[in-house]
Amino acid sequence: MLFHVQMEVRLPHDMPAAQADDIKTREKAVAQEYQRQGKWPHLWRVAGRYANISIIDVADIDELHALLSSLPLFPYMDIRVTPLARHPSAI
Numbered sequence: 001m002l003f004h005v006q007m008e009v010r011l012p013h014d015m016p017a018a019q020a021d022d023i024k025t026r027e028k029a030v031a032q033e034y035q036r037q038g039k040w041p042h043l044w045r046v047a048g049r050y051a052n053i054s055i056i057d058v059a060d061i062d063e064l065h066a067l068l069s070s071l072p073l074f075p076y077m078d079i080r081v082t083p084l085a086r087h088p089s090a091i
């Protein structure tokens with residue numbers, strides 16, 4: 001199943017820089033592992049915002065939730081999910 005996912009990162013302004021850097025380093029490793037597994041085929045930065053638009057390819061909504069909630073930045077992200085169905089005109 002494909003999901004369009006928009007993630008907006010909102011780190012607390014008073015979070016120490018070292019803690020933020022550690023979370024971002026761990027986030028990158030986890031996100032890249034999901035990409036290697038083929039579960040995260042698209043990851044795009046939204047220009048001008050600390051946000052991304054992603055396509056996630058997983059078996060079902062429970063796996064999607066497990067993936068998203070495993071991300072180190074999960075507690076600091078506003079996440080919007082749109083399930084995608086095949087368009088009848090798509091070739």
Ligand SMILES: O=C(O)C[C@H]1C=CC(=O)O1
Pocket residue numbers: 007009027028031043050051052073
């Ligand atoms: O930077 C972001 O958009 C947030 C998050 C999503 C993947 C990743 O590596 O970081």
